[in-house]
Amino acid sequence: MSRIQVTCTINGDETEFLCDPDQSLLDALRDELLLTGAKEGCGTGDCGACSIIFDGKLNCSCLIFAPEAEGRTITTVEGLAIGSELHPLQQCFLEGAALQCGVCTPGFLIAAKALLDENPDPTETEVRYGLAGNLCRCTGYDKIVSSVLEAASQLRESA
Amino acid sequence: MAHVFLGTEHRRFTDGVAEVDVEAATVKELIAKLEVRFPGIGRELEGNAVAINGEVIAYATYERVPEGAEIYFVPAASGG
Amino acid sequence: MTITEDAAKAEKALKYIGTRPVRPDGVDKVTGKARFAADLRLPGMLAGFVLRSPHAHARIVSVDTSAATGMPGVKAVITAADFPELDPGDPNHRNSNNLMARDKVLYEGHVVAAVAASTGREAKAAAEAIAIEYEVLPHVLTVDEAMAEGAPVLHADLITQNVEPEATEASNVSKRTLLERGDLEAGFAEADVVIERDFYTKPVHQGYIEPHAVVADSSPDEKSVVWCSSQGHFRVRSQTAGMLGWEPSQIKVLPAEIGGGFGGKTTIYLEPLAVKLSHMANRPVKLVMGRDEVFRATGPTPGTHIRVKLGARKDGTLVAGKAWLAYENGAFPGPWGMLGSWTIFAPYKIPNFLIEGYDVCVNKPVNIAYRAPSAPMAAFATETILDEIAVELGIDPLDLRLQNAAEEGDLTVQGPPYPRIGCKETLEAIRNHPHYSAPLGPNQGRGVATGYWFNIGEASSATVHITENGDAIVNTGSPDIGGSRASMALFAAEELGIHPDRIQSGVADTESVGFTDTSEGSRTTYATGWAVVEACRGLVTELRGRAAKMWGVEADEVEWADGEARHTKGDHEPLPLAQIAAEAKQTGGPLSSSASLNAQGAGPAFCTQVCDLEVDPETGLVTILRFTTAQDAGRAIHPSYVEGQMQGGVAQGIGWALNEEYIHDSKGVMENASFLDYRMPVASDLPMIDTVIVEVPNPIHPYGVRGVGEVGIVPPIPAIANAIHQAVGCRLNELPMSPPRVLAAITNGNGNGSGNGSG
Numbered sequence: 001m002s003r004i005q006v007t008c009t010i011n012g013d014e015t016e017f018l019c020d021p022d023q024s025l026l027d028a029l030r031d032e033l034l035l036t037g038a039k040e041g042c043g044t045g046d047c048g049a050c051s052i053i054f055d056g057k058l059n060c061s062c063l064i065f066a067p068e069a070e071g072r073t074i075t076t077v078e079g080l081a082i083g084s085e086l087h088p089l090q091q092c093f094l095e096g097a098a099l100q101c102g103v104c105t106p107g108f109l110i111a112a113k114a115l116l117d118e119n120p121d122p123t124e125t126e127v128r129y130g131l132a133g134n135l136c137r138c139t140g141y142d143k144i145v146s147s148v149l150e151a152a153s154q155l156r157e158s159a
Numbered sequence: 160m161a162h163v164f165l166g167t168e169h170r171r172f173t174d175g176v177a178e179v180d181v182e183a184a185t186v187k188e189l190i191a192k193l194e195v196r197f198p199g200i201g202r203e204l205e206g207n208a209v210a211i212n213g214e215v216i217a218y219a220t221y222e223r224v225p226e227g228a229e230i231y232f233v234p235a236a237s238g239g
Numbered sequence: 240m241t242i243t244e245d246a247a248k249a250e251k252a253l254k255y256i257g258t259r260p261v262r263p264d265g266v267d268k269v270t271g272k273a274r275f276a277a278d279l280r281l282p283g284m285l286a287g288f289v290l291r292s293p294h295a296h297a298r299i300v301s302v303d304t305s306a307a308t309g310m311p312g313v314k315a316v317i318t319a320a321d322f323p324e325l326d327p328g329d330p331n332h333r334n335s336n337n338l339m340a341r342d343k344v345l346y347e348g349h350v351v352a353a354v355a356a357s358t359g360r361e362a363k364a365a366a367e368a369i370a371i372e373y374e375v376l377p378h379v380l381t382v383d384e385a386m387a388e389g390a391p392v393l394h395a396d397l398i399t400q401n402v403e404p405e406a407t408e409a410s411n412v413s414k415r416t417l418l419e420r421g422d423l424e425a426g427f428a429e430a431d432v433v434i435e436r437d438f439y440t441k442p443v444h445q446g447y448i449e450p451h452a453v454v455a456d457s458s459p460d461e462k463s464v465v466w467c468s469s470q471g472h473f474r475v476r477s478q479t480a481g482m483l484g485w486e487p488s489q490i491k492v493l494p495a496e497i498g499g500g501f502g503g504k505t506t507i508y509l510e511p512l513a514v515k516l517s518h519m520a521n522r523p524v525k526l527v528m529g530r531d532e533v534f535r536a537t538g539p540t541p542g543t544h545i546r547v548k549l550g551a552r553k554d555g556t557l558v559a560g561k562a563w564l565a566y567e568n569g570a571f572p573g574p575w576g577m578l579g580s581w582t583i584f585a586p587y588k589i590p591n592f593l594i595e596g597y598d599v600c601v602n603k604p605v606n607i608a609y610r611a612p613s614a615p616m617a618a619f620a621t622e623t624i625l626d627e628i629a630v631e632l633g634i635d636p637l638d639l640r641l642q643n644a645a646e647e648g649d650l651t652v653q654g655p656p657y658p659r660i661g662c663k664e665t666l667e668a669i670r671n672h673p674h675y676s677a678p679l680g681p682n683q684g685r686g687v688a689t690g691y692w693f694n695i696g697e698a699s700s701a702t703v704h705i706t707e708n709g710d711a712i713v714n715t716g717s718p719d720i721g722g723s724r725a726s727m728a729l730f731a732a733e734e735l736g737i738h739p740d741r742i743q744s745g746v747a748d749t750e751s752v753g754f755t756d757t758s759e760g761s762r763t764t765y766a767t768g769w770a771v772v773e774a775c776r777g778l779v780t781e782l783r784g785r786a787a788k789m790w791g792v793e794a795d796e797v798e799w800a801d802g803e804a805r806h807t808k809g810d811h812e813p814l815p816l817a818q819i820a821a822e823a824k825q826t827g828g829p830l831s832s833s834a835s836l837n838a839q840g841a842g843p844a845f846c847t848q849v850c851d852l853e854v855d856p857e858t859g860l861v862t863i864l865r866f867t868t869a870q871d872a873g874r875a876i877h878p879s880y881v882e883g884q885m886q887g888g889v890a891q892g893i894g895w896a897l898n899e900e901y902i903h904d905s906k907g908v909m910e911n912a913s914f915l916d917y918r919m920p921v922a923s924d925l926p927m928i929d930t931v932i933v934e935v936p937n938p939i940h941p942y943g944v945r946g947v948g949e950v951g952i953v954p955p956i957p958a959i960a961n962a963i964h965q966a967v968g969c970r971l972n973e974l975p976m977s978p979p980r981v982l983a984a985i986t987n988g989n990g991n992g993s994g995n996g997s998g
Contacts, residue, residue, distance in 0.1 A: 020360075036278035037271020039498070041448040042530040046914035049448055077271035090269040094261045097879035100721040100887065102268030103275055103449040103498025125923075132923040135914060137446045137499050138721060139883055140890030141922040164654055167417045168401050210655030214939075216839050217696065231654035236578065236693045238760025239445075239502025239608035239949055 008069040010035070011079025019066035026050040028066035029076060037077035037106045041135065048134030051107040051114075052076050058114035058133070077106035080113065088158075089113060089151040096147035100138035107134050112148045120156055124149065161189060163230045172200035186211075186219045189230065207232040254801075255732040255739055256942060259879045262725040263744045264496070276452035276468040276495035277527045284454065285314055287516055287526040288362035289509070290352040290369055291536060292344035295602040295907025296378035296391065299342055299351065303370040307354060310368060312361035314520035318352045321515055323484040327396065331481030333571040337605050338482060338511060344373070345393055345570035346602050347908045348535030355516040355524045378602035378907045382544050382565035385411040385599045393570060393600045413572030416580040416596035418652050426559025426591025430550025434627050435561075437546045438620040440974040441900035442539035442567065445609045446891070446919050449498020450533045455513035456523040461485060463514045465492045467507075470500040470718055471757025475507050476749050482511040490514065493748040494718045501891070502608030503538055505759045534912035538607025539901055541567040541575045547583070547620040555634045557643045560589040562620070564596040566613060569605035572598055579613035582953075583621055584652055585691035586662050586845060587643045594652060602907050608759060610888060611692040611949035615895065615956050619974070622688040622957030626964065636687050636961070637670045640847075644689075658842060661871030661935030661945075662689065665847040668869035668931045674849055675867075679965075682854050683864065686961030689847045690953025694946035695760030696838030700753025701770035703731060703778050705830035709817030711735055713774075714747035716755025717767040721887075721948065722880035726764045727771050729876050730942070734775035736802035737816060753835040761946020764876055765937075766838035772941050773834035785826040786814045842937030844950040846870040848889065850958040854966045859982030861897055861963060863924070868954075869931035873945030878932060881947050886928040888951025894920040895952075896959040900975050 003018040010033070017032045024043075029035045029052075038061055041047035045060040052061045053075040080087040089112050092098070099105045108131060115122060115130035122130060127148050128141070136144060163179050170177060179196075183189035186209050194201030209219035210231040216222055217235055224230065267273040304316045319341040325332040335341075340349045352369050356362035379385040379393075392409050399406040400414040427433055449468055457463035469475045472492040480487045497504060509526040517524040528537070543566050550559040562583045566576035580596030629636040644662045651657055666689060669675055679685060704712045713731045717723060728744040735742075755767065783797040786804030790797075790811045797804050803813040823830050851865040868885050875881040898918045902910045911917045936943025960971050969984035 030278070031280075034280070035271075036274070039275065039449065040277070040527075041450070041498075042914045044530065044913055044915060047448055047530075077269075081270055086266070086269065090266075093269050094265045097259070097262070097722070097883055099265070099268055100880070100883050101447070101449070101497060101499040102264070102273055103447075103496070105268050106271045109269060124927075128922040128925075132921045135446075135448055135919055135921060137448055137501070137891065137919065138887045140886035140888075140928050141920075141925055142886045142928050143879070143883060145922060145927070166654055167419045171401075171403055213656050213658065214840060215655060218837060233653045233655060234577065236581070236695055236760065237505075237574070237608060237612075238693065238695055238762070239505070239610040239612050 004067045006067055006070050008071060009073045011075060021067060023066045024062050025064040025066045025069055026061040029061060035076050035078055039103055039106065048111060049104050049107040051110040051134065053110060053114050058111055075110070077109055080109060088154045089148065092147040092151040092154065096143050096150060098139065098143040098147040104134060104136045108136065108144055116152050116155060120152060122152060160226065161224045161228045161230050166232065169200055169203055169232065172197040172203070183224050185224060186222045189224055204232050206235065208235050253733060255729050256876050257878060258729070259877060260725060260739045262722050263728055264719065264724055273496045275449055275498050276454060276466055279454045279466050279495065281454060281456060281523040284523040284525055285355040285357060285520055286359035286362050287353055287355045287513060287524050288359065288366045289350050289512065289526065290366040291532070292340065292347060292349040292351055294344055294373055294375050295347050296376040297344050297373035298376060299340060299344060300372040300374050302352065304352065306368040306370065307365040310361065310365040312357035313354060313365045314522060315355045315516045316352065316365065317512065317515050317519065322482060331478060334478055334506065335482040337571055338508060346604050348532065348604060349570070350536070353512045353516060355520050379411065380601055380603065380903055380907055381542060382567055382599045382601065385601045386565060386597070393602065397572065397600065411600045413568065413598045413600060414577065416577040418580060418594040419592060421591030423559055423561060423591050423593050427550045429552065429558045431553040432628055432631050433548065433550040434624050435546065435548035436620070436624055436972055437544065438972045440543045440616045440619065442542045442603060443895050443899040443901070444534055444539045444917065445501040445503035447499030447501060447503055450528040450530060451508050451537060452527040453509045453513045454523060454525045455510065455517040457514050457518035459521055461489055461518065463490050463517065465490060465510055465514060466495050467492065467510055468495050468497045468504060469507070470497065470504040470720055470759055472718065472749055473716060473754055474505070474757045475510055478507045479510045479514060483514060491748060491750050494746050497718050497720055500720050501610045502612055502759060505608050505757050508537055530914060531912040534917060535909050536604050538569065538605055540609035540612060541606045543567065543616040545616060545620045547624055549624045549628060551628050551632065553632060555632055555639045555642050557587055557589050559591040560584050561592065562594045564617065565599055566597070567601045567603065567606060568598050569603045570600060571605050572600060573606055574598065575606055575613045579617040581653055582614040582691055583617035586645055586689045588645055588649050592652065610891060610952040614690060614692055614953045615892065618688060618690050618953045619956045619960065622954065623960050623970065626686065626961040627970065637666055640689055641666045658840070659935060659938050660843050660845060661933050662845040664933045664935050665689065665845050665869040665871055668933050669847045669849050669867065672867055672931065674865060674929065679851065682856060682966055683851060684962040684964065684966030685849060685851050686958040686965060687847065687849045688954035688957035688961065689845065690950050692761065692844045692950040692953060694765065694841040694844050695762050696766045696841040697756035697760070697762055698754055698835070698837050699767040699770040700755045700833065700835040701767060701774045702752055702833040703774045703831065705816070705820050707820060709815065709820035710741040711737065712743045713771055714745045714752050715767045715771065716747060716752045717763045718758050719746055720758050721884055722877060723763045723767065725880060726768055726876040730768045730771045731775050734772055734779065735816065736800060753833065761844065761948035762841060765841050765940060765944045765946045768876065768944060769838050769940060770834045770836050773836060774832045777834060778830065778832035781830060781832060782816065782819055785819050785823065788826045789814060789822060840939035842873055842945040844871060844945050844947065846950040846954055848954040848958045850955065850962045852959065852962045852966065854963060854981060856967060856985055859978035859980070859985065861976060861981060863893055863926055865926055867929040867931065868951055869933055870947060870951055871933045871935050871945060872947045873937040873940065874934050874943040875932045876942070876944065881932055882930045884947045885930045885951045888949065889928045889955055890920055890925055892952045892955025893925065893959065896956040896974065896976055898975050898977060
């Protein structure tokens with residue numbers, strides 16, 4: 001099968017990669033680019049573990065064909081920290097014990113960033129609905145929701 | 160002499176006897192003596208945890224049996 | 240909120256235990272660096288694909304792999320013929336036949352072959368080219384079907400244990416459990432109210448977000464290095480070796496990060512296949528399950544049919560209880576009905592009881608532990624009937640439970656008396672919580688329930704090394720399934736008297752630390768934490784000796800406090816750990832200590848919960864409004880992660896109560912093997928889950944710890960069922976309590992009309 005060359009911007013860097021025409025963007029990120037932060041929990045867009053920000057919108061990378069990334073701008077969990085400075089969401093997840101096993105965490109951080117980019121001052125209910133595309137089986141969501149609210153507050157203060 | 164309480168499942172080897180006194184220094188010896196008295200029970204008791212005076216001990220084969228101890232055999236549990 | 244017994248407060252003040260430092264593995268997990276098994280890539284690595292049975296029950300007539308072996312990129316093809324046929328008495332016999340079907344397939348998803356090829360696409364194409372001829376057999380899916388006269392039998396050699404007269408013919412029932420005390424008939428004769436009901440539950444899955452994954456790199460000399468996601472890499476080693484006919488020492492298992500387990504990763508599925516494929520191809524092989532494979536082929540918790548009869552006097556005293564329990568085991572026998580039997584009356588003093596439990600094979604994936612395995616279904620029955628008795632007698636449901644709650648010295652159903660337990664304390668914590676007296680609106684209801692779980696101890700090992708600058712490295716053999724590295728660091732910090740920031744806390748592979756049992760049974764903080772304490776105490780003895788040498792005094796003149804050696808006679812300035820470490824070569828060499836132990840006396844765990852919910856009378860939709868859980872932790876080492884276990888258990892219990900179930904078609908094929916159709920709770924389904932950590936110290940543990948991982952999943956189902964009854968007057972006896980079922984109960988008038996409904 002002939003492979004397709006794709007050029008896009010990932011975490012601020014112009015990036016080229018080769019992929020199969022029917023390869024998912026998730027598989028391309030993980031297998032071609034070794035960006036393994038995004039996880040496959042289901043492969044059907046139901047768990048959100050593979051969440052990325054795709055041209056400014058939250059998406060499941062398992063539902064996007066890799067060639068569709070041509071010319072697009074992508075943020076993955078690896079792009080949240082600036083150098084060694086963690087994003088406030090990452091810091092709040094750490095301090096708020098918002099993770100147990102951690103496998104859903106990259107997806108939640110991305111979904112939370114997409115939410116706060118659009119709505120910097122969400123209510124608890126808005127956070128719950130903003131994260132409703134992401135499954136966590138460990139935490140019961142309590143500490144995730146609290147940590148996102150705390151990060152939102154910190155981001156507003158520093159804005 | 161230890162006082163052994165036998166669970167419902169083990170009483171099919173004892174003709175319904177639920178409590179029995181056994182002279183034994185260790186759990187291993189205690190099981191051996193019960194087997195002599197109630198053939199077939201030994202294999203059922205091996206591998207169980209043993210409560211000695213209320214303290215449940217897993218892998219108790221070589222545990223000492225104090226004089227007058229109350230003994231129960233408890234199947235080993237696992238969990239998630 | 241934490242409620243601690245006065246006795247515990249009176250102990251010496253703790254400096255680090257009970258604080259909430261950031262977990263040692265946290266940064267890796269929020270930056271995407273943490274390496275889970277599926278994230279690993281090795282040079283030359285092949286992709287594997289597993290071929291599974293489409294039938295629920297069939298004889299394998301023939302397997303022809305010849306078309307597959309010659310296909311492009313294919314490096315190895317395996318079937319049952321590539322594994323030794325184990326003796327039926329071999330501890331790995333059932334597991335071996337579960338991981339690779341031999342002669343018969345016993346459920347849809349049962350593995351029949353596996354392929355390794357250069358790409359996943361090639362492996363899948365080759366697997367699909369394997370020709371398998373099946374003779375389809377009739378199947379059974381529920382305990383009632385499987386126990387019926389003339390039911391199709393899964394195993395021709397399965398004879399029911401522990402029945403009288405002794406069973407002689409094969410059936411699907413592997414074992415009967417029987418527990419009794421007192422005089423049942425006399426007990427019920429004393430009762431003023433007797434209620435008997437049947438309850439039905441479906442299998443539900445542990446639902447960990449990370450599918451099973453393994454990378455194996457085997458050598459021609461029959462050695463293999465295995466990276467995998469598991470709750471216990473030492474068990475992976477023994478089970479993998481057992482199925483291959485290898486010795487454990489031929490296999491080294493490195494624990495990858497584990498993306499959730501909840502009991503479901505206490506056994507293996509892919510590892511021997513990957514090792515074998517890698518050995519045949521002489522290349523590393525990766526196997527990763529898809530979500531549908533996780534549902535179809537890994538262990539859900541059993542579906543059940545349980546009948547309970549309880550009798551109480553007018554004043555609420557329980558006088559007699561009878562329970563009949565039948566638990567699915569899936570395709571091979573397990574202990575689930577036995578465990579359910581042990582838990583069903585555990586929180587209460589019932590002087591006369593008879594408990595009869597059955598373990599039953601059905602044509603579904605082999606059941607495996609799920610958080611307090613078997614207890615939630617049993618509690619659904621007992622706790623619902625207790626609520627009914629409370630309503631009938633006009634007694635507050637918490638008062639009824641308190642009146643009958645087990646205490647230290649009361650006999651357990653298995654025989655020996657309870658040690659110090661916190662059953663009553665959790666009930667009191669909920670009764671005293673403002674939640675319990677908050678007002679309710681129309682169509683809203685409040686339910687309470689109590690849960691019990693054994694907790695286990697088992698074998699654990701830990702090592703502690705001191706670095707040249709006087710920091711500490713703690714390693715154990717326990718996979719970290721919920722923040723245990725943080726707890727291990729806190730134990731070491733407390734014992735060594737140094738800040739947790741100075742401690743690296745890790746999980747070591749099977750060749751770098753002593754044998755350690757699986758992270759299950761809520762044992763890790765309890766037993767492995769104890770091993771860390773023992774290793775640190777050994778190290779402190781060594782450190783006192785080194786200080787004594789530096790001072791030229793006897794070791795018994797040296798005490799250890801706050802991270803430094805102090806001379807009891809005051810002749811010398813204290814020596815901090817860093818200084819002793821810097822001089823370690825001058826005083827005897829590197830500083831390290833290990834401990835291995837078999838932890839006894841894991842204290843039983845109890846938990847009481849209160850749930851408020853609202854039922855939409857037009858749709859049957861249940862919305863959880865408020866939830867509070869009070870659980871005895873013995874002592875909370877890292878309270879945030881104790882709360883996390885409590886909240887996680889509640890969320891799983893809510894999903895089980897309201898939505899989750901395995902649905903099979905008439906051919907025994909699972910119809911909802913995806914997260915879309917198997918609906919687990921998302922953030923918008925749940926409220927905040929309020930936690931009350933009750934601390935009734937476990938007297939045997941150096942820090943009073945009891946396991947906290949499991950019991951939180953036990954009460955939610957009956958708490959919700961009881962709240963639904965209060966809201967709309969219906970008693971539900973079947974899970975899940977999904978909108979159609981609740982609506983049917985409302986419209987059929989399945990209740991006593993005493994609910995809070997407005998209409």
